[in-house]
Amino acid sequence: MHTSPDVETALRGASLRVTRPRAAVLAAVYDHPHADTDSIIGAVRASLGEVSHQAVYDVLRALTAAGLVRRIQPSGSVARYESRVGDNHHHVVCRSCGAIADVDCAVASTPCLTASDDHGFAIDEAEVTYWGQCPACSTTPAPARSS
Amino acid sequence: MHTSPDVETALRGASLRVTRPRAAVLAAVYDHPHADTDSIIGAVRASLGEVSHQAVYDVLRALTAAGLVRRIQPSGSVARYESRVGDNHHHVVCRSCGAIADVDCAVASTPCLTASDDHGFAIDEAEVTYWGQCPACSTTPAPARSS
DNA sequence: CGGACTTTCTTGAATGATTCAAGAACGCGG
DNA sequence: CCGCGTTCTTGAATCATTCAAGAAAGTCCG
Numbered sequence: 001m002h003t004s005p006d007v008e009t010a011l012r013g014a015s016l017r018v019t020r021p022r023a024a025v026l027a028a029v030y031d032h033p034h035a036d037t038d039s040i041i042g043a044v045r046a047s048l049g050e051v052s053h054q055a056v057y058d059v060l061r062a063l064t065a066a067g068l069v070r071r072i073q074p075s076g077s078v079a080r081y082e083s084r085v086g087d088n089h090h091h092v093v094c095r096s097c098g099a100i101a102d103v104d105c106a107v108a109s110t111p112c113l114t115a116s117d118d119h120g121f122a123i124d125e126a127e128v129t130y131w132g133q134c135p136a137c138s139t140t141p142a143p144a145r146s147s
Numbered sequence: 148m149h150t151s152p153d154v155e156t157a158l159r160g161a162s163l164r165v166t167r168p169r170a171a172v173l174a175a176v177y178d179h180p181h182a183d184t185d186s187i188i189g190a191v192r193a194s195l196g197e198v199s200h201q202a203v204y205d206v207l208r209a210l211t212a213a214g215l216v217r218r219i220q221p222s223g224s225v226a227r228y229e230s231r232v233g234d235n236h237h238h239v240v241c242r243s244c245g246a247i248a249d250v251d252c253a254v255a256s257t258p259c260l261t262a263s264d265d266h267g268f269a270i271d272e273a274e275v276t277y278w279g280q281c282p283a284c285s286t287t288p289a290p291a292r293s294s
Numbered sequence: 295c296g297g298a299c300t301t302t303c304t305t306g307a308a309t310g311a312t313t314c315a316a317g318a319a320c321g322c323g324g
Numbered sequence: 325c326c327g328c329g330t331t332c333t334t335g336a337a338t339c340a341t342t343c344a345a346g347a348a349a350g351t352c353c354g
Binding site: 295296297298299300301302303304305306307308309310311312313314315316317318319320321322323324 | 337349353
């Protein structure tokens with residue numbers, strides 16, 4: 001579980017103090033892409049022992065603010081975190097099981113960044129969320145929610 | 148204020164029973180695009196008198212399921228509803244004040260619907276959220292966040 | 295290397311949107 | 325006008341996230 005040896009480097013590079021909880025949280029996000037806060041808390045506790053959920057929430061906020069992790073939150077889902085930052089990629093979310101997968105922008109660069117009518121907004125990011133069914137849920141007979 | 152006379156028609160067209168709460172909620176969504184649940188509750192009570200929040204939540208779910216309204220929920224925001232459905236449009240969200248505006252897809256049809264690598268997902272919708280600063284917040288020096 | 299200052303972690307409780315449950319009221323088809 | 329089934333009311337519960345205050349730890353400096 002020496003997950004990422006450069007976790008410390010990353011923290012220092014972001015001018016953040018290096019504490020055990022922070023290293024563990026960052027490593028957990030690297031190891032479990034798209035994990036929700038609760039999963040991260042579990043992963044952190046598995047490697048460090050008891051850690052307060054408050055500390056994890058606090059660390060996640062600090063890491064997000066520092067740009068080391070990205071927070072995503074599809075409608076109807078709790079907050080999730082991922083370590084891929086800086087590159088322009090989006091997500092596919094399964095309507096049935098909530099699974100999330102990364103998707104690189106189809107049109108390379110940042111095409112969607114140019115809205116037809118921006119209403120005077122100064123747009124700095126375009127976030128795309130694809131909705132559908134994951135492979136597992138497509139083959140399996142629709143679970144509940146029939147009409 | 149009988150906002151939209153065809154509210155009943157819309158409800159019947161969706162095979163939904165026409166009740167006063169439903170008509171009021173639907174009218175409220177038409178009148179207040181991108182309003183959150185609490186605002187809708189307020190608007191409904193302004194026209195009908197006391198109505199339980201539970202009823203509004205229930206109605207909003209029914210209307211959403213029927214496709215009469217669309218539910219949107221940008222990260223860090225509560226659920227919001229809008230009446231524009233069926234057309235392929237997206238949203239710009241102000242990072243400062245949370246204001247939301249409609250934006251028609253820059254590339255006309257549904258370009259983004261084709262992800263570069265869909266990971267086997269059966270994609271049926273591409274939702275785009277633009278993030279930036281609204282005109283008011285761009286000109287005004289960052290308003291601390293007091294409220 | 296040690297001390298002091300600042301940031302971060304712990305503990306415990308609160309907030310707030312949304313949902314669940316059970317019974318009463320109402321809309322709709324007959 | 326009646327009865328059935330859906331929908332509204334009331335009241336409480338859930339759960340992610342946040343707030344607050346004090347203890348502990350990290351970093352900088354001499």
